[in-house]
Structure formats: C-alpha cells, structure tokens
Amino acid sequence: MHTYSTTVRLHHTDAAGILFFANLFIIAHECYESFLDPDVTFNSMFYELNLMMPIVHAEADYYRPLRVSDRITINLGLGHMGNSSFSLEYNIHTKDGESAATIKTSHVVRNKDGSQSVSLPAKLRKKLESLEK
Amino acid sequence: MHTYSTTVRLHHTDAAGILFFANLFIIAHECYESFLDPDVTFNSMFYELNLMMPIVHAEADYYRPLRVSDRITINLGLGHMGNSSFSLEYNIHTKDGESAATIKTSHVVRNKDGSQSVSLPAKLRKKLESLEK
Amino acid sequence: MHTYSTTVRLHHTDAAGILFFANLFIIAHECYESFLDPDVTFNSMFYELNLMMPIVHAEADYYRPLRVSDRITINLGLGHMGNSSFSLEYNIHTKDGESAATIKTSHVVRNKDGSQSVSLPAKLRKKLESLEK
C-alpha cells in the first residue's frame, strides 16, 4: 500500500467553501504520481518507452465536504491488473481517520498515438504488484 | 436537453499532449452551470436560499483522447430526480460527431453547513424537468 | 483588437467567494488561444514548426473581485513585437463596462528543447500585426 498526505488549499475550494469535486481527482493523481516516482516516471514511460497510460474511467464518491487547510491522507491500492490495463483505488480520509471519499481510476497502456494496446512494461507490473498485500 | 460547446485549451492538456482527465469534469460542470444560468444561479441557491448542492458521486468514461483546439459539444440530460437529489448525464462529442466521453454526476441538496437534506426548491425542480424529453 | 467573452464559473472561485487570482491568467490564456485560432495553432507551432512560445513574464493588476456567473470581456492588444519575442496586454472588464483587471504576458519563441531563440514565424508576425490599430 502507498500512502500520500497533503493539505486542501484555497485553490482546491470554490465559492461554496468546500473542495470543488473535480480537484479531488487531481489530488488523487498526485498520489498516483508520488507512488510511481522514481521507479516508473512519466518521462521514462512517455519519452523512453513511447507509451501513454491514459485514464479510461474515473469515479469518485464523496462522503463529507473538505475545507481549506484540511489535512488528508490517501491510501492507494490496486484494483485489477490485466495484460494492458490496471485500475487503482484511493481511500481518502481526514486526519481524524474519517472517510472523506473514495476514488477509482482505470488505466490502459497504449503506444504514443493511442492506436494500439501495449502490454504493461515489466517495471510497471512489478511496481503495481507492490501494492498488493 | 441542454447543449454546451467549448474548445479544449492548452491548460486542459498535460505533457502527454492530451486533455488531463480531471479537466473534463471541470468542463462538464461549466456545462451544468450554463444550464442553470440564469434561472437557478449559484448565488440564488447559496446566498438567498442558504442551500448547497454538493456532488456526492461523479464518474467518467473516456473513449478517445482530446487535444488542444479540439471543439467539443456536450449534451446534458437528466438521470434521476428524487426528493432531495438528482443526477445528470453528459455526452461529450467532437465536432465530427464522434463520442469522446460520457460523464455522470449525482447531486444532493443540503442546508449550508451540510447537516440536513433539503427538498429540491421548486425552481430547481422545474429547471431539471426541462431536461426531460 | 481581439475580443473574448466568457463567464466566471464555480471552479474559478475559491472559499472567499471570489475568483482565485491565478485563474485569471488561465482565462487570459484562453483569450490568447482564441486569438491565434485557427491561423497559428499550438499544433502548427509545436508539431509542425517544432517551436515553443513559452511565457517568460506575466503580471496582473486586479481592480475588483469577480464572482460566479459574472460575465467578463477581454480586449487583447499587442504590447511589443521583437525579433523573437512579443508581449500582449489584456483588459478585462465586466458587462457593465467596469475595468476588473489588466494582464500582461511576455512570450519568446524558442526551439522545442528551449536551447535557442528563434525568429517569429511569418504567420505569427502577421497575426500579431493584426492587433495593431
């Protein structure tokens, strides 16, 4: 399991005083990138292996509003891992341990122009396996 | 049905050269706001009626990558409408009419501090009903 | 002169109820892109001519707060145009004609890895000249 902690900042919120829903997907992706670093960087995938890993599905359930300065922690887990796809699960909770939201993202591996599926590179597969208990 | 057209801009994209997935939720919400304006504005709900309409679920399926300067159109439809909740469906397609993504958002109506569910105000109900065929 | 109109949306605002300052730079850049389209697209510069036009300076003065649903109009003008650089000026006003902000951005033209200055391509120069009275 990978854990990522961050703080809700003013730019994450909107005039209703709470985190704007789409920004939690952005924060989740920061968690994902912090997990991949430094073993499977964007640069190594995109510029060296000429691969993209676009997200083909994303969903979030929001259980409580988050506000400026709220400290949140995300536990990242593996959903499934296939030949050329994988999914991730993010459990977001407050510093009091209360569940704030869950997010799921589904990723596919493709060549750079998106025309062909590609098998997960070995180092990515190994990295994802590290999420399994 | 409500229709919203916009253009993918540089800030929507990332270093992979395509729209960053979370930004499509932001664009969908612009569509939602353009639908509510000027009958059910944020200001009238939040400052006059002291209501919030937080999103409690959001999901997206992405069918093709979107790039800088791509012109997209969103058709907004009503999913369900309950006593204090409703959901919306967004079909996003390119100017060639190809489906690029679908998004769903589920909303609840609450008092401002989020502690109590509130019935949909009449003008919101009427507005949502206008989405039904 | 080029004119761009848009609406302040919820995601542009923050918990203080007003547009988050950095988002006005994003909106200004949308104006800039709408000006360049379709004559000098990002794609034509980046993928065909292998050029980048990074911003090396940006500044904004904010005269009044902007809020959700505010309709704003931007008048884009040319600041200076040099051999491999140019600057743009954005006057942002409300629908009542009141000045809300001014923004300036300075751009340079470089090869794709950023190592060398490049003269403004003819079609870009011509486009920028169209901003002059």
Place this chain on the structure above:
Amino acid sequence: MHTYSTTVRLHHTDAAGILFFANLFIIAHECYESFLDPDVTFNSMFYELNLMMPIVHAEADYYRPLRVSDRITINLGLGHMGNSSFSLEYNIHTKDGESAATIKTSHVVRNKDGSQSVSLPAKLRKKLESLEK
C-alpha cells in the same frame, strides 16, 4: 524566511511538456498558505475576523522550463508591509539550486464585502514580521 518544497505534477504541465505558467502562481499560493498555517488560517481571517486578503497584483518571471517530477523549492520573503497591505516575494529554484522563477504578490486586507480597507490584524503582522531577517 519560509521554505516550501513540492513536486511538479502532470496536471501542472501542458501539451508543450512544461509547467503551464499560471500554475506556478497556484504553487506559490500553496507556499503562502503553508507559511500562514496554523497561525493565521483562512478560516480565522475569513470566518472569525470577517476579513478578506485579496491579491491586487501578481507577477512572475520564468527563467527555465519546469517539467513533470521536477522537485522545486520556494523561499518566501517579505516585500513590504504597510498599514493595510503587504507584498511577498517567492524565489523558486530546482533541486540543483538553479533559479527557475521569481514571483511577487501584493495583498490588501479588506472587510468581507470588499468595501473598506482594514488594518493588518496583529497576528498577521507578527507572522509577516517573522519573514524579515
């Protein structure tokens, strides 16, 4: 002096492969918020003291492009401090110590509807003084 370190993430970049200029203002504001926390929080200013601290001027100079996974550090310093205004200076450098950008922001203290200037609250003044050598 206050120091803030963070990592450039995919959502900060655009299709040119580098950080989108406006996002550096967002990162600088995260630095500012991390400086104020927990002594002078947004909540204490906005909800308790009924004050806003809008930014009335912002400017940035960019010296080198930043890319995905780049680790950056910001040194925050005080520009000036007046009766109802202050300015901040941010020096952003890479982990190799190279200067990547400088940012300045000017802030005013106002009552919540923005109609009147207000003197800097004592705890804010004290906090800002801590930035002076």
